[in-house]
């Protein structure tokens with residue numbers, strides 16, 4: 001039996017160490033396909049990622065809905081023709097208790113992070129709190145994407161380092177993809193990114209993993 005009820009308390013009381021973030025100024029040498037581990041949740045069933053948009057992130061709803069659509073229908077270069085073969089990941093906007101991907105927004109004390117994605121297990125610790133998961137070591141059940149409003153709100157609305165591209169990048173983390181420094185994929189850190197949305201390498205990775 002899992003509980004998700006304590007998550008907000010956990011998030012507000014601690015700034016956890018395990019997260020993957022979008023960093024403006026530095027790059028990470030990393031795997032093209034991310035870690036070995038993936039999102040469980042509903043993916044073991046119908047391959048649908050349920051997502052929830054907290055009221056703090058409601059002004060970003062368009063970026064989120066465009067972001068999930070972009071992962072559902074990736075284009076070859078993030079723009080232009082659609083990728084084949086199609087992937088079989090679906091997304092559904094749902095309630096907080098049912099979601100595997102929560103979006104929230106707040107001012108974070110990280111001067112160079114646009115957004116942060118954290119990974120959790122449905123299992124609770126002795127105090128009933130959700131347990132954070134290292135996605136390089138274990139599968140995980142749900143994620144929380146936190147926009148850092150201080151940085152995010154200054155981004156452009158379109159382009160490779162935009163609000164839209166950043167949102168798509170964080171969704172990629174939820175799907176299990178790590179940072180990389182290869183152009184042509186939305187998972188590239190912003191200073192290497194040459195596409196505005198998930199592209200063929202991202203779709204190929206998705207097809208390999210789910």
Ligand SMILES: [Zn+2]
Nearest residue numbers: 020021022179
């Ligand atoms: Zn990132």
